[in-house]
């Protein structure tokens with residue numbers, strides 16, 4: 001009889017644990033979605049205030065950067081430039097600084113109130129991030145496209161030399177792949193077995209002057225990376241948090257296999273604000289007062305505006 005009671009208690013405990021686990025998993029995705037909505041508000045409020053900046057690509061990468069920083073990266077408290085003993089991230093397409101600054105602030109790197117200084121004179125939040133301003137979370141200048149992957153590869157090799165087993169992440173735009181330096185870096189990383197690097201390409205099919213097909217077609221990005229010796233992971237729904245989580249989990253599972261890894265993230269430029277979606281026209285254009293109000297209406301405040 002005692003054994004039976006113990007068994008029932010054990011079963012109850014197991015059911016409670018499973019319930020909590022499922023609840024926590026669901027809460028995490030819900031929390032990530034709520035944070036993404038708040039990040040969208042931050043992006044359009046920042047760009048609107050100074051009538052300058054790049055909302056389209058920022059909105060398209062909100063889910064990815066929120067998931068990366070809040071759910072995937074193993075980060076230390078505080079910030080130091082070396083980033084030893086933690087995962088680090090490099091943004092190559094620096095013009096999407098609004099989403100980067102918002103995610104950094106909301107991940108605790110600096111006060112969220114500082115987002116109100118975006119692009120102002122003497123602010124630490126310049127239009128394109130640089131290390132000169134000393135903003136926590138920024139490890140390289142970006143904005144001159146095509147350079148971030150090279151930096152990330154160097155940092156990944158430095159991690160190996162320093163005996164640090166953590167991962168280097170990088171994000172670049174698809175239009176950015178038209179820069180030749182990328183292909184030298186892509187060739188170099190495969191030749192040198194840089195397998196602690198997870199790069200991502202924001203494959204939104206748009207760049208500032210039009211679609212990537214119109215400006216300079218990229219052909220099959222997947223076939224190109226594979227031909228250069230990379231492991232390729234495709235995330236068809238690059239604005240879906242569960243799909244992003246799965247893609248990043250698959251990417252991490254491939255680390256350490258002598259090959260660099262790239263995630264091809266199919267996103268929608270301007271995602272989350274209907275009149276900004278599926279077009280290059282909001283690549284580098286700020287919303288006016290009415291457009292801001294409509295964008296905010298579509299993305300209700302979740303965690304509090306700065």
Ligand SMILES: [Mg+2]
Pocket residue numbers: 173174175202203204205206207
């Ligand atoms: Mg693009």
